[in-house]
Amino acid sequence: MTWVTGADGSPYGVTNLPYGVFRHGEREPRIGVRIGDFVLDLAGAEAAGLVLAAGALGRPTLNEFMALGRPQWTAVRRRVTELLTDPAHRPAVQPLLAPLDQVRLLLPFEVADYVDFYSSEHHATNVGKIFRPGQPPLLPNWKHLPIGYHGRAGTVVVSGTPVIRPTGQRATPQGPVAGPSVRLDIEAEVGFVVGVPSPLGRRVPVDDFADHVFGVVLVNDWSARDIQAWEYQPLGPFLGKSFATSVSAWVTPLDALGDAFVPAPDQDPPVADYLRDVPHLGLDLRLEVWWNGERVSQPPFAGMYWTPAQQLAHLTVNGASLRTGDLYASGTVSGPERHQVGSFLELTWGGAEPVKFAGGETRGFLEDGDSVTVTATAPGPDGTTVALGEVTGTILPAR
Incomplete structure (x- = not known):
């Protein structure tokens, strides 16, 4: 169960949590995770100390985060799941959620080959x-x-x-x-x-x-x-x-x-x-x-x-x-x-x-x-x- 409004029962619920890159208003491109009809700003979450990924979540593409390897991928996913399911984290995390219809989605990674x-x-x-x-x-x-x-x-x-x-x-x-x-x-x-x-x-x-x-x-x-x-x-x-x-x-x-x-x-x-x-x-x-x-x-x-x-x-x-x-x-x-x-x-x-x-x-x-x-x-x-x-x-x- 997640405390995010409308996300329970969604095919983009906490069992999914896909990664993307988005632009919100005039801000620079940011890495995010989709939860229901919202995007969680992972760059903001890492800057606030809510999740740790060696600074890779503050980049404009997923490449640096993807290069960290499976142990780091698993740890971040576990932590994001915790942030989105434990109501104790809601006050800190909710301001980092942007409605999906207010963001522009970008190419999520730089394609090498x-x-x-x-x-x-x-x-x-x-x-x-x-x-x-x-x-x-x-x-x-x-x-x-x-x-x-x-x-x-x-x-x-x-x-x-x-x-x-x-x-x-x-x-x-x-x-x-x-x-x-x-x-x-x-x-x-x-x-x-x-x-x-x-x-x-x-x-x-x-x-x-x-x-x-x-x-x-x-x-x-x-x-x-x-x-x-x-x-x-x-x-x-x-x-x-x-x-x-x-x-x-x-x-x-x-x-x-x-x-x-x-x-x-x-x-x-x-x-x-x-x-x-x-x-x-x-x-x-x-x-x-x-x-x-x-x-x-x-x-x-x-x-x-x-x-x-x-x-x-x-x-x-x-x-x-x-x-x-x-x-x-x-x-x-x-x-x-x-x-x-x-x-x-x-x-x-x-x-x-x-x-x-x-x-x-x-x-x-x-x-x-x-x-x-x-x-x-x-x-x-x-x-x-x-x-x-x-x-x-x-x-x-x-x-």
Whole structure:
């Protein structure tokens, strides 16, 4: 139970406590924790001696705090929980609460590197059928290693940032042309934020996942399918992906998701030794995709073939170092049914089966002015629900 008005029963209650960075009025950016419909100013709390984090909570991003490591993360979370549940702390803490509708949420961490994986068997199969009809949908390597690509950290933006329609080359029956994308899409994903770095040359084993990963964000990896289809062979995604990747403003700590870990799908053939995670666990995250205010899909993250721990192990198996603020995303989350897919490429089957909205409009891909929101929830302790911060974006015309 918390003494914060309206927070009991909220998916942002004391079993959640996600971290973010906000601006309140003319003040400088500050680290905060969401509780119900309020933000607790952790910079102010540390300055008042209510919580201790070696001064890291007074910074304008989460990076310095994330670098402190799991013992410090756990200690701060325990202390914040105490501050928000013990009525004796209310007089000191209540002045540090700001209503959510009075603050502006910012990108919560400085992104060091960005890697995007391709870990849903259902998504990979659907894309293979659409892009390579008449051929095996899964390429021979797909079940042997988590496929991924290195993205562009500088175009990761916080939820609510408008997305400008990208321009590039695309194929037409008359040959390649340059211009705005006409097959603009989404990818509903889950991202993992690295706190503790690793040195160059050292692998991070699957068992060390929770020692390095601070928390989870929702991700929309916007994708220009026409640009992607022309450029991706033989080297993979480039301009079709690098123009924008949106992330939620709240980072849900791993400690808030302890009740959401569930057995992951069986893997056949057996994976390489460095990818064997015992127990083999995924996360029971239930995503929803909203297109212009209408829910069009409910992707289930629990069915992802490659787990977050395996992705991290593969990312570093060649000795690549981790840096505080690294972001790696799961790839599109899709289930076996059409209403469970995480991209409009799949939802409309390459645009051939457009979505019809309640007002009569139809869409094959995104049009200028369209808005997309991805939300997610997870089971929490004692029957509670934990909400991950939503990620929203609106399409603006090409420039």
